Amino acid sequence: MTGIPDAPGAPRRRGRPARTETGGGPGARERILTAARAEFAEHGYDKASIRGIARAAGVDPALVHHYFGPKEKIFAAAVEQAVAPAFSAPAAVTEGPPEGAGERLARFVLGVWEDPVTREPLLAIVRSAVANEIAAGVFRDLITSRVLVGVAAELGGPDAQLRAELAAAQLVGVAMLRHIIKIEPLASADIEQVVAMAAPAVQRHLMGTGAD
Amino acid sequence: MTGIPDAPGAPRRRGRPARTETGGGPGARERILTAARAEFAEHGYDKASIRGIARAAGVDPALVHHYFGPKEKIFAAAVEQAVAPAFSAPAAVTEGPPEGAGERLARFVLGVWEDPVTREPLLAIVRSAVANEIAAGVFRDLITSRVLVGVAAELGGPDAQLRAELAAAQLVGVAMLRHIIKIEPLASADIEQVVAMAAPAVQRHLMGTGAD
Numbered sequence: 001m002t003g004i005p006d007a008p009g010a011p012r013r014r015g016r017p018a019r020t021e022t023g024g025g026p027g028a029r030e031r032i033l034t035a036a037r038a039e040f041a042e043h044g045y046d047k048a049s050i051r052g053i054a055r056a057a058g059v060d061p062a063l064v065h066h067y068f069g070p071k072e073k074i075f076a077a078a079v080e081q082a083v084a085p086a087f088s089a090p091a092a093v094t095e096g097p098p099e100g101a102g103e104r105l106a107r108f109v110l111g112v113w114e115d116p117v118t119r120e121p122l123l124a125i126v127r128s129a130v131a132n133e134i135a136a137g138v139f140r141d142l143i144t145s146r147v148l149v150g151v152a153a154e155l156g157g158p159d160a161q162l163r164a165e166l167a168a169a170q171l172v173g174v175a176m177l178r179h180i181i182k183i184e185p186l187a188s189a190d191i192e193q194v195v196a197m198a199a200p201a202v203q204r205h206l207m208g209t210g211a212d
Numbered sequence: 213m214t215g216i217p218d219a220p221g222a223p224r225r226r227g228r229p230a231r232t233e234t235g236g237g238p239g240a241r242e243r244i245l246t247a248a249r250a251e252f253a254e255h256g257y258d259k260a261s262i263r264g265i266a267r268a269a270g271v272d273p274a275l276v277h278h279y280f281g282p283k284e285k286i287f288a289a290a291v292e293q294a295v296a297p298a299f300s301a302p303a304a305v306t307e308g309p310p311e312g313a314g315e316r317l318a319r320f321v322l323g324v325w326e327d328p329v330t331r332e333p334l335l336a337i338v339r340s341a342v343a344n345e346i347a348a349g350v351f352r353d354l355i356t357s358r359v360l361v362g363v364a365a366e367l368g369g370p371d372a373q374l375r376a377e378l379a380a381a382q383l384v385g386v387a388m389l390r391h392i393i394k395i396e397p398l399a400s401a402d403i404e405q406v407v408a409m410a411a412p413a414v415q416r417h418l419m420g421t422g423a424d
Contacts, residue, residue: 185374193374197374
């Protein structure tokens with residue numbers, strides 16, 4: 001459904017349903033992704049179906065397949081969209097003096113979780129990834145290639161990738177306990193206090209042993 | 213089904229099915245809990261049913277209800293059993309010199325996740341808790357009352373509970389990325405290296421700012 005739209009009344013091409021009867025048109029791709037996220041969140045990766053996603057998006061299942069291919073590919077696209085705000089994490093590490101890298105990374109990552117607009121898609125994806133191995137693999141590959149490798153490249157030094165992952169673990173753990181398990185007082189604590197408490201641990205991981 | 217077993221041929225008491233036809237007997241409670249964990253892990257909290265748990269345990273649904281009551285209570289018992297190995301976390305903090313508390317806690321908590329015997333039940337519970345608010349509440353209450361409050365009491369000082377939670381977040385994040393999302397190289401790293409890298413961050417949280 002990319003490129004020039006079918007002219008009204010144009011002869012139907014085989015295997016490509018006309019826009020009017022598929023529910024396609026402007027925004028269809030976005031609508032399908034939003035519906036996919038909701039479907040994965042509600043039913044889990046295993047039980048989510050292309051048919052269910054199509055129904056929620058108001059399009060024909062053939063159009064879902066046309067845009068994305070099989071279920072794993074739809075999930076990958078939904079993860080990519082949900083995780084996209086985190087793609088700037090490597091920049092957060094480098095965009096100021098090294099001694100502030102931990103605080104910048106903590107504020108950036110926890111900020112993504114603080115805003116409902118970026119949190120809800122992430123929550124949906126994390127729920128799917130925790131419940132299903134295929135979904136976990138999609139999430140893992142994207143986080144590794146688009147976030148962790150970039151952060152590690154900025155760090156350099158021995159065990160840079162492992163140190164980036166320990167830093168990520170601190171922030172993933174805070175997000176999990178604050179926004180998913182909702183343990184108090186962490187769940188209600190002022191975000192600036194949480195950033196201030198997490199930052200030294202993140203900084204230590206980023207800079208390696210002996211950086212304190 | 214506690215106390216003196218029904219004598220063979222004894223008159224049936226109303227509302228309490230005889231052991232032979234319910235599948236009760238020695239080990240029935242444990243068997244039900246194990247079946248419940250598997251049921252929650254496979255179907256999620258929402259879709260898990262007392263009937264399914266009873267079938268997997270080879271007992272009558274009435275016996276499941278007799279031992280545990282409604283679904284939320286079965287889940288609470290399954291969580292308690294799965295999380296029980298972590299109840300010794302406060303002791304790990306205090307059983308040696310303060311400067312080693314972070315390392316002891318890191319080794320203890322990550323060790324619970326390292327052993328498949330203690331990891332599998334935890335994984336099942338974490339999957340349910342991430343997917344469902346009621347399950348998250350049960351998990352939260354137990355972790356708070358049986359682990360975090362105890363650790364905070366050992367720490368004392370301002371924000372002790374919040375500091376205990378930041379320390380827990382570091383370890384929860386490591387467990388999540390190593391055992392659930394399986395991000396490399398963290399997933400395959402030697403556990404002693406992981407403990408050594410996590411310990412200073414945990415120590416800093418436990419002892420508060422400026423303890424380095």
